[in-house]
Each structure stands twice: as structure tokens, then as C-alpha cells.
Amino acid sequence: MANMTGAQALVRSLEDEGVDILFGLPGGQILPVFDVLYDSSIRTILVRHEQGAIHAAEGYARATGKVGTCVVTSGPGATNIVTGMADAYMDSTPLVVITGQVATNMIGTDAFQEADITGITLPVAKHSFLLKDARNLPEVVAEAFQIARTGRPGPVLIDMPVDVSRQEMNYEGLGEVRLPGYKPTLKGHKRQIQAAARAILAARKPVIYAGGGVISSGASKELAQLARENHLFVTHSLMGKGCFSEADRLSLGMLGMHGTRYANYSICEADLLIAIGARFSDRITGKLSEFAPHATIIHIDIDPAEIGKNVNVAIPIVGDCRLVLKELNEILANLRGNKSNPRTAWTAQVEEWKRKFPMGYELEGKLKPQYVVERIYYLTKGKATICTEVGQNQMWAAQYYKATRPRQFITSGGLGTMGFGFPAAIGAKLGRPKDVVFDIAGDGSIQMTIQELATAVIEKVPVKVAILNNGYLGMVRQWQQLFYRKRYSSTSLERGVSPDFVMIAEAYGAKGIRVTETAQVDAAIKEALAYDGPVFLDFHVEPEENVYPMVAPGEPLSEMIGDICYPVEQVHPELAEEPFL
Amino acid sequence: MKHTLSVLVENKPGVLARVAELFSRRGFNIDSLAVGPTERPGFSRITIVVDVAEHSLEQVRKQLHKLINVVEINDLVPERSVERELMMVKVSVNESSRGELIQITDIFRGKIVDVGRNACIVEITGPAQKLEAFEEMVRKFGIKELVRTGKVALQRS
Ligand SMILES: Cc1ncc(C[n+]2csc(CCOP(=O)(O)OP(=O)(O)O)c2C)c(N)n1
Ligand SMILES: [Mg+2]
Numbered sequence: 105m106a107n108m109t110g111a112q113a114l115v116r117s118l119e120d121e122g123v124d125i126l127f128g129l130p131g132g133q134i135l136p137v138f139d140v141l142y143d144s145s146i147r148t149i150l151v152r153h154e155q156g157a158i159h160a161a162e163g164y165a166r167a168t169g170k171v172g173t174c175v176v177t178s179g180p181g182a183t184n185i186v187t188g189m190a191d192a193y194m195d196s197t198p199l200v201v202i203t204g205q206v207a208t209n210m211i212g213t214d215a216f217q218e219a220d221i222t223g224i225t226l227p228v229a230k231h232s233f234l235l236k237d238a239r240n241l242p243e244v245v246a247e248a249f250q251i252a253r254t255g256r257p258g259p260v261l262i263d264m265p266v267d268v269s270r271q272e273m274n275y276e277g278l279g280e281v282r283l284p285g286y287k288p289t290l291k292g293h294k295r296q297i298q299a300a301a302r303a304i305l306a307a308r309k310p311v312i313y314a315g316g317g318v319i320s321s322g323a324s325k326e327l328a329q330l331a332r333e334n335h336l337f338v339t340h341s342l343m344g345k346g347c348f349s350e351a352d353r354l355s356l357g358m359l360g361m362h363g364t365r366y367a368n369y370s371i372c373e374a375d376l377l378i379a380i381g382a383r384f385s386d387r388i389t390g391k392l393s394e395f396a397p398h399a400t401i402i403h404i405d406i407d408p409a410e411i412g413k414n415v416n417v418a419i420p421i422v423g424d425c426r427l428v429l430k431e432l433n434e435i436l437a438n439l440r441g442n443k444s445n446p447r448t449a450w451t452a453q454v455e456e457w458k459r460k461f462p463m464g465y466e467l468e469g470k471l472k473p474q475y476v477v478e479r480i481y482y483l484t485k486g487k488a489t490i491c492t493e494v495g496q497n498q499m500w501a502a503q504y505y506k507a508t509r510p511r512q513f514i515t516s517g518g519l520g521t522m523g524f525g526f527p528a529a530i531g532a533k534l535g536r537p538k539d540v541v542f543d544i545a546g547d548g549s550i551q552m553t554i555q556e557l558a559t560a561v562i563e564k565v566p567v568k569v570a571i572l573n574n575g576y577l578g579m580v581r582q583w584q585q586l587f588y589r590k591r592y593s594s595t596s597l598e599r600g601v602s603p604d605f606v607m608i609a610e611a612y613g614a615k616g617i618r619v620t621e622t623a624q625v626d627a628a629i630k631e632a633l634a635y636d637g638p639v640f641l642d643f644h645v646e647p648e649e650n651v652y653p654m655v656a657p658g659e660p661l662s663e664m665i666g667d668i669c670y671p672v673e674q675v676h677p678e679l680a681e682e683p684f685l
Numbered sequence: 686m687k688h689t690l691s692v693l694v695e696n697k698p699g700v701l702a703r704v705a706e707l708f709s710r711r712g713f714n715i716d717s718l719a720v721g722p723t724e725r726p727g728f729s730r731i732t733i734v735v736d737v738a739e740h741s742l743e744q745v746r747k748q749l750h751k752l753i754n755v756v757e758i759n760d761l762v763p764e765r766s767v768e769r770e771l772m773m774v775k776v777s778v779n780e781s782s783r784g785e786l787i788q789i790t791d792i793f794r795g796k797i798v799d800v801g802r803n804a805c806i807v808e809i810t811g812p813a814q815k816l817e818a819f820e821e822m823v824r825k826f827g828i829k830e831l832v833r834t835g836k837v838a839l840q841r842s
Binding site for chain 2: 222223226227230231232234236251283284285286407408409412413
């Protein structure tokens with residue numbers, strides 16, 4: 105007995121999955137679904153480009169921990185989400201993406217707006233379904249959400265032919281999940297965890313290297329306990345930023361190519377490296393053969409394929425980070441008894457590196473991008489949710505906006521997708537409406553998804569975009585300066601010629617503020633914060649500022665370049681702020 | 686080093702494409718691949734011969750396991766499994782050489798499955814070395830066409 109159409113069942117099943125918001129843009133083959141969305145309790149956010157829809161869904165997912173959802177049409181609508189699929193796959197972001205498809209009897213005929221989207225996305229989807237019969241919909245939707253959110257999360261695609269949307273069927277709630285080949289290992293191997301505990305207690309120079317997996321699995325509390333109770337310093341990857349408070353004395357900040365010197369030096373000297381929910385990417389390790397040369401490595405990750413992929417691991421533990429850390433903490437407490445090992449010599453060494461090689465930059469000269477990020481940090485009291493674009497802006501955001509909670513820092517880590525940050529900020533703000541949400545942007549990246557200004561204005565999503573406008577594809581220019589004899593091939597964006605970001609913002613009905621002097625920065629940020637709507641802050645920063653410190657590609661972490669500068673408040677005590685943390 | 690993986694998969698659309706794509710993307714070379722139904726309805730078995738170093742084999746297995754439709758993977762060690770492959774060869778023959786071809790085929794426990802005026806089709810099963818030995822023996826007659834299924838294998842009990 106039929107009680108609804110495939111499209112109605114799809115929307116009902118999304119409601120049953122708890123979807124409250126989705127991002128999309130309609131077209132012919134997905135019309136039946138949008139027709140049903142018209143009356144649904146789900147809020148549909150109409151974007152101006154499908155790439156915006158999927159990045160917004162990613163931002164929503166990353167900010168809330170829930171599955172992000174978007175719905176687009178077949179053909180070009182579907183191919184426009186490919187970058188977002190790849191992005192979500194690399195950064196393990198849970199998404200369910202629904203694409204329209206031509207009718208089942210037309211598939212394979214090169215019909216109008218037909219694209220083999222399940223084929224195109226094979227390498228970048230955690231899984232995909234081509235739904236050929238609406239009667240399978242209740243199971244397919246349940247399985248798609250289950251796959252997206254569990255294990256190592258990732259994007260799942262459901263391709264829905266238009267005749268399946270129209271097919272009459274019976275929907276009685278979500279179907280049963282039957283995935284005989286899908287059983288993520290959650291609980292770590294007891295003996296391995298015991299071995300890890302013993303190694304931690306025996307280590308003289310241990311360091312924790314934490315990644316995005318700590319955030320995905322909600323293991324921040326357990327990580328903090330591990331670090332504090334055992335006096336372990338913690339460094340994080342870009343994706344791990346926020347998993348352990350950077351305000352903590354034990355935090356070493358980020359490691360790797362643009363990490364802190366003290367994090368990288370600690371890795372070079374460590375005798376034990378405890379990697380948690382991280383994947384040893386090339387931006388982290390530098391020259392692989394010289395990475396952590398003295399360290400025994402413990403690697404905790406839910407994805408067995410990550411273990412041993414890039415580095416040899418002495419103590420592998422496959423499991424959910426939170427569950428493994430919980431057990432590890434218990435075992436450590438028992439083994440430790442009431443002995444405490446503050447590892448005085450190692451602690452003194454690391455603290456000396458922190459003192460000698462702090463993060464800093466020269467304030468002298470033109471408006472400095474790092475200063476802008478620092479002022480955003482202070483004026484939002486370190487509490488904003490920060491999205492970023494890609495390039496220098498992203499690295500300065502990571503270096504100078506200290507994150508204190510998980511899901512606070514949302515960036516395209518694995519794929520490095522320019523244009524990610526702005527739509528992601530829209531998604532994050534919709535997911536956490538009480539947060540102040542900033543996109544720290546570059547003048548290049550922002551132009552890749554700038555059309556979402558219309559979405560932000562019309563849907564009333566008051567995100568603040570701080571464009572660190574250096575007139576260049578800055579990170580590429582920096583590499584040209586350092587490695588290509590300063591030949592700035594195709595990297596100048598001709599600041600002052602085009603575009604005028606303030607006028608663009610205003611044309612879309614948002615607020616635009618231009619800042620060219622250091623003295624104007626605070627007032628502009630405050631004005632943006634006070635304004636109830638989307639704002640573009642166009643900061644004309646020093647054009648040829650570089651991101652330092654830096655490990656050149658292929659070099660070991662010990663080889664960091666860049667002058668040693670001291671924090672602004674040390675050099676200019678008159679600028680020191682009251683601490684707010 | 687060659688390894689034979691026996692991969693039990695859910696018989697879902699696109700599952701072969703997923704497996705093939707994974708091998709090409711991760712840069713693993715497939716030597717041969719055979720796929721067919723199993724004793725369990727809804728499940729197929731893919732037998733893959735892959736040429737990789739020990740370290741990469743571990744990655745192949747782990748990456749395969751990540752495919753949602755992959756249920757089970759067995760690394761079949763030659764000493765503990767039975768391996769077979771089927772080959773058909775269309776061999777040029779004339780009245781005078783046909784007898785010799787039949788003799789050789791008998792020795793290899795093969796079968797002549799088609800006889801024409803100028804050619805015969807011979808079917809041979811066995812491990813790869815046997816098929817290759819047969820091929821060597823009949824080369825002098827002239828091989829018009831040759832096809833092999835790729836290896837299938839089962840673990841001994
Ligand atoms: C879609 C995409 N295309 C190209 C690149 C290569 N790329 C990395 S950083 C960068 C420059 C980004 O320029 P901008 O947004 O102005 O940031 P800046 O580095 O100047 O802060 C480019 C082109 C990329 N990461 N993503
Ligand atoms: Mg720029």
C-alpha cells in the first residue's frame with residue numbers, strides 16, 4: 105500500500121534523522137524533492153552555487169558535530185559539489201549529499217543534465233548509493249547517515265533519479281541498517297593500551313600529537329585528563345586545533361610546516377610520541393625519514409588504514425579516541441598510584457624553548473595581518489568560531505587565534521580548498537547561532553565563493569568576514585619569493601584595481617568596512633561586531649608579509665626558517681591586554 | 686611479490702568499480718581479477734592477484750576493508766590453498782598436426798572443445814605454471830587467440 109512518493113519519503117526520512125537545516129539549489133531532476141521541502145519543517149537555505157551548499161553543510165557539521173546535509177540537482181549541480189566531497193573526505197566531515205539524477209530508464213544515454221556522479225565521486229565518497237527503487241529508500245537513508253557519522257566520519261552521496269522521486273511507495277519510518285561489511289572498531293585492544301600506558305610512564309621526553317580525530321570523537325576531556333595527570337605536552341595538527349586548549353600551559357600549539365618552533369623542536373627531541381586521531385600528513389612531518397627520530401610512536405586512530413601508512417608505529421591502537429583514552433587514563437591511574445612524575449628536566453627544556461622562540465612578528469611598518477588576527481582574538485575574547493580560507497590567511501588564523509574548545513576552528517585542512525571558509529562560516533553560524541562567527545579570509549580565496557554574500561544577506565546570517573587583503577595569492581607568492589627567485593608569475597591580484605570589496609558587500613546588501621591603518625583596526629572590528637548582519641572587513645595589509653616560522657617542503661622539522669620575533673605585548677608593553685581567559 | 690586476495694563482497698551495484706578504483710588510485714597493480722557468485726545469495730567473491738611489497742599489502746587490505754561493501758578479506762597463501770585458472774587457446778592446426786595437438790592436450794588433461802578445419806579450441810585448467818607450460822608447447826602450431834579467466838582460489842580446510 106502506497107502512502108507517499110519517493111520525494112516525500114526522502115524528506116520525511118531526513119526529518120526522522122533529525123535534519124533541521126539543509127543547503128541546496130534546485131533544478132529539473134530534483135524538483136519533486138524541492139516541492140516537498142516547500143512544506144517541510146526543515147529549513148532549506150538556498151545558496152548561489154552548489155559548492156557553497158556543500159561547504160556550508162561542512163561548516164554546519166564541523167561546528168555542531170551533526171551530519172551536514174545538502175540537496176542539489178543532476179549534471180552540473182552534482183559536479184559542482186565534487187570539490188566539497190573531496191574536502192569532506194579528506195577532513196573526515198560527516199555529510200549526506202543528495203543529488204538529483206535523470207530517470208532510471210535514461211541513465212547511460214547521455215540524457216540532458218546527466219552526469220555519473222556516483223562514478224565521479226568514487227574516490228572521494230566514504231560511500232554512495234544510486235537509488236533505483238523508492239522502496240529501498242528507508243534503508244538507504246538510514247544507512248547513509250549511519251555511515252556518514254560513525255567510524256571515521258565522511259561524506260556519503262545518495263543519487264536519486266527523478267522517477268524514483270515520483271514513485272509511489274510506503275514509508276513507515278527509517279529502515280533497518282544492514283551493513284555486513286561495516287563494523288568500525290571502537291574499543292581499543294586492552295593489551296595494546298596497557299603497553300601504551302607503560303611506555304608513557306617510562307618515557308623521559310613524551311609529547312602528545314593530537315589531530316582532528318580527537319574532535320570527531322569528542323575526546324577533548326579525556327585528552328586533557330591524560331595530559332594533566334601525566335604532565336604531557338600537547339601539540340596539535342591544523343585539524344586538531346581546539347581539541348586541547350591553547351591557553352593551557354601544556355599546549356605547544358600547532359606543529360609542522362608553520363607550527364611553533366617549540367612544538368617542532370619538542371618532536372625532534374621526544375623519546376615518545378603519542379599520536380591521537382591524527383594521520384602524519386606531509387605538512388606535519390616534514391622530511392619523513394627525519395621525523396621524530398628518537399621517538400617510539402604510539403598511534404591511536406579509528407581508521408586502521410592510517411596506522412603504519414606514513415610512519416612505523418611501535419604501539420598501534422585501533423579504536424575510537426575517546427573510548428581508548430578513557431581506558432588509557434584508568435590504566436595509567438592504577439599503574440601510577442600516588443606517584444607523580446613531573447619530568448622536571450624535559451619540562452624545563454620545553455619551557456625554555458617556549459621562552460626563547462615565541463610566536464611573534466614585527467609590528468613596525470604597514471598594517472600587519474597577524475595583528476588583525478590578534479585583535480579579532482582579543483575583541484571576541486577568544487570565544488568566536490573561526491572559519492578560514494586557504495593560504496597565508498589560514499596560517500595566520502591558526503597561529504594567532506588561540507582556540508580553547510573543540511569545533512571552534514573550522515578550516516580546510518587536507519584539501520586546502522580556497523573558497524571553503526565563507527560558506528562554511530554561514531553553515532557554522534546557522535548551526536551555532538549564538539556564536540560570533542568569523543571567516544578569516546584572503547582576497548583570492550574569498551572571490552571563489554563570494555556569491556554566497558546573497559545567501560548570508562537574504563537568509564540573515566550575520567557572519568563577519570575579515571579579508572586579509574594583501575593583493576596577492578599570498579601563500580603562492582611566498583613560495584615564489586622563497587623558491588622561485590621572486591618571479592611572481594600569476595599571483596598579483598592588483599589590489600586597488602579590482603575588486604572593491606566594500607562596494608561588493610554593499611551591492612549585495614551587506615556592510616563593508618575598509619581598513620588601511622593599524623590605528624583603525626579595533627574600531628572597525630567593534631563596528632562589525634555591533635552590526636546585526638553580514639560584514640566584509642577589507643583589511644589592506646602589508647602585501648609581502650610572509651608566514652613564519654616555516655619548514656621548507658621536504659626539510660626536517662628541525663630546520664625552521666624565519667627571524668625570531670617577540671610577541672607584540674612584550675615589545676610594546678603599552679599594548680598589553682588584560683588577560684581574559 | 687604476488688599475493689592472492691580472496692575478497693567477499695556484498696553483491697551491490699558498482700562494487701567492482703569501487704574495488705578497481707581503489708587499486709588504481711592507491712597505485713597498486715592488479716595482475717588478475719576474477720569475480721563471481723558464491724554459496725551465499727547476495728554475496729560475490731573477487732579473487733585478486735596483486736603484485737606488491739609486504740608493507741603495501743597491508744595497506745591494500747586495510748584500504749579494501751574500508752569499502753563498505755567489502756565483508757571479508759583472506760590472504761591466500763599458496764601452500765594452504767587450491768588455486769585454479771581456466772584458459773582457452775585457439776590453435777592453428779591442419780590434418781597432419783591435429784593428432785599431436787590432441788596428444789599434448791591429453792597430457793595436460795585439457796579438452797578440445799571446438800574443432801574446425803584450420804583451428805581447434807583447447808580448454809585447460811590448473812595453476813598458472815601449467816597453463817603457461819601448455820602455451821609454450823603449442824606455440825609452434827600457431828596460437829590464433831588465447832584467453833585466461835584469472836586465478837580463483839580457495840583456502841584448504
Ligand atoms: C581552489 C584552490 N586553487 C588553488 C589553490 C592554491 N593556493 C593555495 S594558497 C593560494 C593563495 C590564496 O590566496 P589568498 O586567498 O589571497 O590568501 P593569502 O595566501 O594571500 O592569504 C592558492 C592559489 C588552492 N589552495 N585552492
Ligand atoms: Mg591574498
